[in-house]
Amino acid sequence: MSTLAKVPCTIVTGFLGAGKTTLVRHVLENAGGRRLAVIVNEFGDVGIDGEILKGCGIESCPEDAIVELANGCICCTVADDFVPALKGLLDRPVPPEHIVIETSGLALPKPLVKAFNWPEIASRVTVDGVVAVVDGAAVAAGRFADDPEAIARQRAADDSLDHDNPLEEVFEDQLLCADLVILNKADLIDAAEKKSVIDQISQTLPRAVALVEARNGQVPVKVLLGLGAAAEADLEARPSHHELEGEHDHEDFDTFIIDLPVFASPQQLVERMVKAAETHDVLRMKGFVDIEGKPMRLLVQGVGARIQHQFDRRWPDGKQRQGRLVVIGEKGFDQAAIRTLLAG
Template sequence: MGNLSILDNTKSQTKIPVTVLSGYLGAGKTTIMNHVLNNRDGLKVAVIVNDLSEVNIDADLIQGGGGLSRTDEKLIEMSNGCICCTLREDLLREVEKLAMEKRFDYILIESTGVSEPVPVAQTFTYLDEEQGIDLSRLCNLDCMVTVVDAYSFWHDYSSGESLLERSQAASEDDTRSVVDLLIDQIEFCDVLILNKCDLVAEEDLEELEGVLRALQPRAKLIRTTNGRIDPKEILHTSLFDFEEASRSAGWIKEMEAPAHTPETEEYGISSFVYERVRPFHPQRLMEWMENWPEEVVRAKGIVWLATRDTMAQNLSQAGPSIQFGPAGYWVAALPLAERAVILQEEKELADKWDDVYGDRTNKLVFIGIELDTKKLIRSLDDCLLSDAELALDWSKLEDDFPSAG
């Protein structure tokens, strides 16, 4: 009866459901895909496998895995590019064709290991005006899945390598670091599959799970070995919601949460928000960042540099990757008329408005393992302008940060 109910449900749907598997190279996406295809309760499935190289090895492995019927089902290989960028138009057209055939119950997509999930999700969520294709009329993006390699995660996280250095970049212009890609994949998903758990000690697994939950508190976290997962965990889940997924990262949840006293959580993983209405001295902050605390796994937020009084700066850290640059104008730096309109529309901003500095503030989220929160806060406070420095001309302070705004 269980098999019949799944099939009946799919036939009553007007839109074909789609599940997308993301995850860094070697995490086990293909193994999971083959396991699902061999245990899918009779669903007629179309599979799209994306590979950066000219030879689509993963597609060969799936075709040879015995999970697809060569007569009733379809395997589409998308090679020599990435569906989140260079092959995005191809993905639009292929999915549209599959949906129009009306002979499949489900579409499963395995993205390349260097694919970012957000652009792929956008492909299914919004009208592509250039191509004139609106996949949201034909498909229902059901579940975004990210596969994490429990054995290799910390090695990749701390490697400091770029995708170019590993010869894994989507193009010659792809300057992403390995850790930034890992974090992007983790912070935007509905289900996190922690694979290869048999290769990691229980204590280390529990710590890694704690970190993943801190990075992505919304996603359902599932442990697997050799990719063995119940297909119901990632098929017909109705879990995907673009707005929710876009705001599901742990740092966003922490940033939006009411002020609270930081507490050490299970396995020593904790987080806190650092917020001060006083600018940073650029050189002292630079020195602090050059000696970044190893226990901080993830940091994200807005920085107010004394030398950049009109422009807020964005700080984003994951492992050895630290990005810093302009985030936009402070509302307080805008012309009076424009400022008045914004304050009228955004009550929360108006309520927090400082009589002297307006909306200028430092607000940073820190997530880490065995954080000494009080020590970190003291060290950051030491980077702020002193009372004596507040009275000086801030523009004359030395500023070696890039992209001055």
Template sequence: MSETETKTPVTVLTGFLGAGKTTLLNHILSAEHGRKYAVLVNEFGELGVDGDLVIDADEEVFETNNGCICCTVRGDLIRILGSLLRRRNRFDGIIVETTGLADPAPVAQTFFVDENLRAKSRLDAVVTVVDACNVMQTLEESHEAVNQIAFADVIVLNKVDLVDEQTLDAIEARLRQINASVQIHRTTRSNVSMSDILDRGGFDLKRALETMPDFLENTAHSHEEGVTSMSFSVDRPLDEARFQAWIGAILQEQGPDILRSKGILDFAGQQERFAFQAVHMMADGDYIGPWKENEARVSRIVFIGRNLNRPQLRRGFESCLAA
């Protein structure tokens, strides 16, 4: 088995208040998929009730209610996940359900910075549940809701039975203005196929390319203010040192505005693909195996964030071309 296959997959389940996260969690726990999950439920407030709302199942449910996972209880997240991973032979994966007010970025960053979590687990995907009835207004009013969309690998567009087709098309267009490459699944009562949300490999670009070969190829972008998604590609090899210097400077200068970036790169003199990704200023990357036979060796990179300067990013990326 590969190193990736031996690591415990972790799914982060997020979404704004009332979107249907707990309904989706119950759906996961009751579905016939033959897998066992440990569940970490985070709730904002002194009195926790989400743990009581999760169906009675064999899965282990842990609750943190002394603050939001994305701020005061990150230490709790590391501690509980570390404890679970010492018993990882008892389950197949871990699901972290965040409070509806959580910014997913610090949760994702946890898997970049904690060595124990990096060694024993892999962040599989951020799954965001969206309330079709209220999302347009929520996106206007809530910075957190926009971030939840921006960080999503998969969006469960819920309550679609309560709005018409034209409205749903407008909602999807708005979501893709924020996150062009996200996978969107329309649902009623969060009833979605398990294969659409689990084992997606959204934070494992090698696996993501195997299941979604075109997931970095969407070049849609928006000139609206707020969070936008931009992608660039070049069909000539890149100079690795130039790229590392450029991306390092970009993330250092604009990291707070760049919510997430990811790419598959062809470096001159290398026969393997290089997978790069970052959450704000925290970056990670590694070679993920050779290019497939007859596969075009095209370098692709995606930026999702605020105040992105498209011409500047394109010029910078193209300046990394090998001589």
């Protein structure tokens, strides 16, 4: 079947905190009347990203067209979660004209692209493109790359040491599968840092891929949608560090949820989040918080010690105003200490 007869799907990938949800929300708000649907997958059990997107109130993408998958990463649960969710959207009385899939920040995109060749959906959908969102400030700070000289010294001292960097491998796998790279948060780095980041990305990419700079995920929708890549038919051009592995189970990372008390001010929580990130090397924090005397919930998002917050929407009527925060870090970080620091 020609790809022209298939519903195009855009896969939005990118490491934790890169700005994927902000980018997807921008797409929804600027869809120009096109009927969209969204599948959003999170690493953790609290649907923060889905809640953010459902708060858009956009007619062309109603809440029931936003499907949340929070039971595990869709790169390794395609049969149980992703394919049924996709079929459910396609079987709607008025199916979407374009589907946007936001992966977990720890997902490998290639297994998801492969799933589009499954017989149940192969004749109905195509991967219009894989968009990799990159946190320019995080790359500039060396979050994903090891120090080559330090590694050389360690190897000289002990050849048996294992120097695999799980952050770098996931980050690179997302770039290796991309049809378009969005250098997000470009406003947070200077010209020299930007050149260094672009050079690092270019050295990772296996083929010519367009790179677009962005601030707060603000990229023209016509640049993001309509790439026509048919990526499921182009798998050989998308190498992966995990090519020979069966399942990608994220065993290098931990996540947990904290129920938060009411805070007197946003700054009171932000100061605790910064201390937690700096003391315990937290990768990502994201959630909603109850601020005393405020009718709206506070959305807080942290990438390392960089914390953003804003009042995003009113708390639902008739429901308890419970603040909750998802915390993600590398395996073995001190969950009890972080919990005490943030909620104690």
